[in-house]
Structure formats: C-alpha cells, structure tokens
Amino acid sequence: MSLETIQNTEPQALWAGMDGVLLRFGLTPEPEAMAAAQRLAADTENHTPDGVIEIAPGLVSVLLRFDPAKTTRTALAKELLARAQHIWQHAQDRPEPARRWTIPVAFGAEYGPQLEEVAQIVGCRPEEAIRRICKADLRVLVIGFAPGQPYIGLLPEEWNLPRQSSLTPGVPAGAIVTAVRQIVMFGAESTTGWRQVGRTAFRSFRPGQDTPMPLRAGDAIRYVQASGPEIEALERTGDLSGGAKLQVLR
Structure with missing residues (x-):
C-alpha cells in the first residue's frame, strides 16, 4: 500500500x-x-x-x-x-507506552533452532540478528489467537519474513517466533508456521492467577539476552514472570 x-x-x-x-x-x-x-x-x-x-x-x-x-x-x-x-x-505517531516490560530470552541453539535461518534471510549474522531484536522499539500490538498470546512489533522492514510453507508441529511454552515483522511469544506449547529464534521463561497466560493475561495492547517490550541455563533456572523456580521486570511509565 x-x-x-x-x-x-x-x-x-x-x-x-x-x-x-x-x-x-x-x-x-x-x-x-x-x-x-x-x-x-x-x-x-x-x-x-x-x-x-x-x-x-x-x-x-x-x-x-x-x-x-x-x-x-x-x-x-x-x-x-x-x-x-x-x-x-492528525498526528499518526504511536501513543507513548504506559508500561514497559524487560524480558530475558535465550537465543539460538535448542532455544531458538531457526535463528540462523532467520539471520540468513534477514542478511546478517545470528549475533547481529539478536542485537537487532534486543534493540528494537517493540510494542504489544494485539492479544489474540490463543489466551494471552501477544503479537509484538514492528521489527524493521528487512524482518518482513514470510511464514513457513509448512507448520512446525510444536514449539514450547515461552517460544519466541517471528514473521511479517512481528514476534509472537507463546504462552503454551503450540503448532506454528513462524520461525523460532529464542525462548523465555515468561508466561503470557497464567490460568488461576489474579491477572491471567499480564500483557496489554500498547505495552512496550524490550528483550535482553540471557543464557540457556539462566532461562532453565528461571523456569524451575516456577516464577511465571520468568525474570521479567515491569516498569510503569505513567
């Protein structure tokens, strides 16, 4: 358009x-x-x-x-x-976010098995792809498809990746996947046509909690790189925030 x-x-x-x-x-x-x-x-x-x-x-x-x-x-x-x-x-700029989440993610290897493929499509090395994701000014665009599941964006234009031609049978809860300049953070194990680049211990859907869906449309998201063992340790604690920090901005 x-x-x-x-x-x-x-x-x-x-x-x-x-x-x-x-x-x-x-x-x-x-x-x-x-x-x-x-x-x-x-x-x-x-x-x-x-x-x-x-x-x-x-x-x-x-x-x-x-x-x-x-x-x-x-x-x-x-x-x-x-x-x-x-x-x-009038002005078409996005409204300033009221809240910002900082969320640890393990990228690559078994935590993001398609990171290298994504980096190749984007045209950079995996380390640079991680840097760009962590640097991006991201917002929760909408919650949908599954309870609490956020669509997060937008990544730069070079991240306008097509969906896969076939489905990945299952990615785990906490999977970070990307396509069409967006990131989805799965709250539960799921089939997907998007490519997995990382995994977090953050859970976007928490049945039985006072706030079962902690994210809101418009929330700012900042990812920070963590090691695989760090994410696994966070998962073992049972803390559904997965080490994430919430900052109220206004």
Missing part, C-alpha cells in the same frame, strides 16, 4: 454482531493504521463512551461492545467515527 493510498483512506465504522461496533483504519497492518488504532484504543480506555462494556483492540481496528439498554449502535458509531476521523487526520 502506498503512502498516497494510506492518506486517502478514511476510517470506517462497521456493525459487529448484535452489540458491537468495529472502527477500522485499514485492511493491512500498515504502521500508520496500527498507530491510529492504538490511539483510538487508548482514547476509548481513558474516555469510555456511555454504554460501552468491552474494548478490544486489533492490529488496525478497535472493537467496542455496548449495552443496548444504555446506548444505541447508531449513536455509538457516530461518536466513535468522529473520534477515529480526528485521530486519522
């Missing part, structure tokens, strides 16, 4: 089920559309429209569910579309 096409795109308010309104900024995960969706999600969280009972951000959209006894779909769609158009017509 060209910049001209992006600039000429208008946000849309779409009906979603019996009690939902979907505000959509695009059809593909372009940075401008994602930034606008993040801004709208933050705006509706901070200034929730009357009658809204759930806010669910997507990559380029925001879904809001409402109580029909407190508002109408038409009224809600009109208010949300006005907010979306204002956001789209």
Whole structure:
C-alpha cells in the first residue's frame, strides 16, 4: 500500500454482531493504521463512551461492545467515527507506552533452532540478528489467537519474513517466533508456521492467577539476552514472570 493510498483512506465504522461496533483504519497492518488504532484504543480506555462494556483492540481496528439498554449502535458509531476521523487526520505517531516490560530470552541453539535461518534471510549474522531484536522499539500490538498470546512489533522492514510453507508441529511454552515483522511469544506449547529464534521463561497466560493475561495492547517490550541455563533456572523456580521486570511509565 502506498503512502498516497494510506492518506486517502478514511476510517470506517462497521456493525459487529448484535452489540458491537468495529472502527477500522485499514485492511493491512500498515504502521500508520496500527498507530491510529492504538490511539483510538487508548482514547476509548481513558474516555469510555456511555454504554460501552468491552474494548478490544486489533492490529488496525478497535472493537467496542455496548449495552443496548444504555446506548444505541447508531449513536455509538457516530461518536466513535468522529473520534477515529480526528485521530486519522492528525498526528499518526504511536501513543507513548504506559508500561514497559524487560524480558530475558535465550537465543539460538535448542532455544531458538531457526535463528540462523532467520539471520540468513534477514542478511546478517545470528549475533547481529539478536542485537537487532534486543534493540528494537517493540510494542504489544494485539492479544489474540490463543489466551494471552501477544503479537509484538514492528521489527524493521528487512524482518518482513514470510511464514513457513509448512507448520512446525510444536514449539514450547515461552517460544519466541517471528514473521511479517512481528514476534509472537507463546504462552503454551503450540503448532506454528513462524520461525523460532529464542525462548523465555515468561508466561503470557497464567490460568488461576489474579491477572491471567499480564500483557496489554500498547505495552512496550524490550528483550535482553540471557543464557540457556539462566532461562532453565528461571523456569524451575516456577516464577511465571520468568525474570521479567515491569516498569510503569505513567
């Protein structure tokens, strides 16, 4: 999608089920559309429209569910579309994160068996690929596919890797996988078409905990390199944070 096409795109308010309104900024995960969706999600969280009972951000959209006894779909769609158009017509930078996670990761070898393949596709050595991942300004774009599972991005353009042509039968909980300029951090063992470059002891889904899904859309993510034995030691402690540190920024 060209910049001209992006600039000429208008946000849309779409009906979603019996009690939902979907505000959509695009059809593909372009940075401008994602930034606008993040801004709208933050705006509706901070200034929730009357009658809204759930806010669910997507990559380029925001879904809001409402109580029909407190508002109408038409009224809600009109208010949300006005907010979306204002956001789209003004600065498209991402909102500043409210929280930042620093998460240890073991890269390569049995912890990231496809790191060398990824580095070759990107066009660098594995050590440089690790450095670029750890240096990247990453955010949780959306939580989806499985409970608590974050899609994290965006990596630089050279990381626009295609998915594999076949599935990997299983990657472990804590696997760090990458494709299409994004990172997924698995909360449980899973099949995937993305390439595994590392593993963390951090668990993004924690059944039975007061906060079963600790990550939120918009959270900043910073990965730091750790050794394999360090990650294994963290896993043995049973600490589901896996040595991660959470900093509240505002």
